[in-house]
Amino acid sequence: MTSVLIIEDDLLEQVRLRIILEELGYAQIESVSSVKQAHNALQKATPSLLIADIFLHEETSFDLLDTIQEQRIPTIFITVSTDERLYQQLELGPSAYGYLVKPFDKLTLFSTIRLVTANRPPSAKLTDNFLMVRTQKGQKKIAHDEILWIEAAGNYSLVVTASEKFAMKQSLVRFSETLGDSFLRVHKQFCVNILKITHLNAHSIVINNQEIPVSHRRKPALLEKLNQQ
Secondary structure (H helix, E strand, O other): OOEEEEEOOOHHHHHHHHHHHHHOOOOEEEEEOOHHHHHHHHHHOOOOEEEEEOEEOOEEHHHHHHHHHHHOOOEEEEEOOOOHHHHHOOOOOOOOEEEEEOOOOHHHHHHHHHHHHHOOOOOOOOOOOEEEEEEOOEEEEEEHHHEEEEEEEOOEEEEEEOOOEEEEOOOHHHHHOOOOOOEEEEEOOEEEEHHHEEEEOOOEEEEOOEEEEOOHHHHHHHHHHHHHO
């Protein structure tokens, strides 16, 4: 069944969106009013569609971009602001985004829903247990189990092994999706090979004598993975 998650801190706007969605035929609709509540909802289940007001009291729903991209959720951001810089903050990634300025009518919302859900890309599939990297001497084959971690570096990703670093022109979000189950995003900037972890601290891990930060919201998934080993 198609499910929708609404992130909106204005109760009247929540009700208005719910009524419109019900008129469009949606029956499974959940509403939350904060980023924390949204995180909790997204940890329980991935909705088929996310509609998120950008400004939520003293936070913004852009804080959810990592999660949206990881779970490949078609998302419509809504706002009363006409500042084009807000739209420009949306990162390119494996999610389909819509952007609506309030007020908007049912037909406009419906057409945007059709657009973002039609453009939803397929999930990435792992086809090999190695990757090819470009070096000054040509292409080099790197087995996944040689990789210690991958680090975001702008539009590039740095692949780190015990002895070398390789730059690849691919975002960390997309790159991490091509790796196996032993890899996990532990921070916005880092995806690590959990088999290489030697120490676990309160807010970080250690791999090859290098301390790597672990974000608060990603730590439960890390602990669960480690307990499975």
